[in-house]
Amino acid sequence: MNAAELASLALFALVMSITPGPNNLMLAALGLAQGIRRTLPAWAGALVGVVTLLVFCGLGAAAVATDPRLQTPLRLAAAAYLVWLGWKLFCAGAPQERPISSPVGFWAAAVLQVVNPKAWLMAASAIALYVTATEEPVRRLALVAVMFAVIGAPSSFLWVGGAAGLRSFLRTPRRLKLFNRLLALLCIIAAALMLI
Secondary structure, rough: OOOHHHHHHHHHHHHHHHHHHHHHHHHHHHHHHHHHHHHHHHHHHHHHHHHHHHHHHHHHOOOHHHOOOHHHHHHHHHHHHHHHHHHHHHOOOOOOOOOOOOOOOOHHHHHHHHHHHHHHHHHHHHHHHHOOOOOOOOHHHHHHHHHHHHHHHHHHHHHHHHHHOOHHEEEEOHHHHHHHHHHHHHHHHHHHHHHO
């Protein structure tokens, strides 16, 4: 992979890892509700789950994921999902004040990737863009997986740490509503970027 491809892959991994989606929103909610330390297992599980899904797609589903006829529908589906998620956040009310009895753990967050549409669309797109049209698909797949792990770890941790840091600030319903609307706007921006 040349320098231009690596830069493109790094930017793609950053956009896909740092924009709102089920993982980042779950991690932000957990960070807000229970703090950083109790959220670390879920953070690690989500990261391992995404990288495992990426490798699974690269090894087993590359032929389907790389069909050029599927690229536009996949991007449209991902964008539509993010717009829907943004709408749900925009309309969200204040959460009920109730303690979380036990934190979400590593395995629960890892298994979430099976039903995470953003993770599937990200994996299929990454395989289509950076793996399939090469003579060394396994080596390139390993590089893509490592890039997503290296960039995804701090990107998703920003959601945990940022939300945990805002715990006291977001105690009022008005501030929480503004925060939800900001996240909704980020969802819409992420959807627009997927369609460019």
